[in-house]
Amino acid sequence: MTAPAWYGSDPRWVGAFDARAYRDFGSRLRVSVAEIPGVVGDPAAVRMGCGRVVPLGSLPSTIVGEPYRLYRISDVDVQARTKPIEVTVVFERYRNFGGRQFADGRNFPAVYADRYDESPHRYADGSLCLYYPLDLEQRRWTPDKGLRSLVSLAADHVFFEDWHRQTGEWIAPEAPHGFPDDKRKAA
Numbered sequence: 001m002t003a004p005a006w007y008g009s010d011p012r013w014v015g016a017f018d019a020r021a022y023r024d025f026g027s028r029l030r031v032s033v034a035e036i037p038g039v040v041g042d043p044a045a046v047r048m049g050c051g052r053v054v055p056l057g058s059l060p061s062t063i064v065g066e067p068y069r070l071y072r073i074s075d076v077d078v079q080a081r082t083k084p085i086e087v088t089v090v091f092e093r094y095r096n097f098g099g100r101q102f103a104d105g106r107n108f109p110a111v112y113a114d115r116y117d118e119s120p121h122r123y124a125d126g127s128l129c130l131y132y133p134l135d136l137e138q139r140r141w142t143p144d145k146g147l148r149s150l151v152s153l154a155a156d157h158v159f160f161e162d163w164h165r166q167t168g169e170w171i172a173p174e175a176p177h178g179f180p181d182d183k184r185k186a187a
Helices: 011-029 143-167 180-186
Strands: 030-047 053-076 085-092 096-097 100-102 110-113
Touching: 011 053, 011 100, 011 143, 030 110, 053 143, 085 143
Parallel strands: none
Antiparallel strands: 030 053, 053 085, 085 110, 096 100
C-alpha cells in the first residue's frame, strides 16, 4: 500500500493556507520544505531458552524520508511585550500526541514560540499546547483558518504564558491534558 499524496506538496492546499500570511507578514515569513530521514526495517531478535530476548537489529533496512513543511515568522508582536518573537510552525504527514499518531498531520502542526519552561501548556518537546486534539473542529484551530490565524493563536498563547508567569493564573480556556483512554488505564 502506498502512502497518500502529501498535502504539503499540493499547491492548492499550500496556496490557500499561506495566502493571508504572505500578505500580512511579507518577507518576515520564510518557508522550508524537506524530508526527515529515517530508517525503516523489521526488527529481528532471538528469544533465548531463559526467556531473555536478544535484539539482532533490523532486517532489511531501508532509508526513507518523511516530508515536512516548516514556516518561520519573525517579528511577531505579542500583547504587553516590547520585543517581538519568532514563531515556528512545522507540518508533518503525521503528528503524535501522547503516544497516538494522527494520520493527518495538517490538523495538528507543532508550533514553537519563545521559551517558557514552566508553562502548563507545553509539550515535552517545547511546542505549544494550543488546543485539545480530540475537540470538535469549532473548538480548535483547523487548516481552513490559515497560517495567519495559527500565528495569532501562538502569539496569544505566549501572552497567556506571560500572565501565568506573573500571576500563577491561566486566563485562557483550558481542556484536560492527555486522552480519556489513558486516564482509565492509569486508574
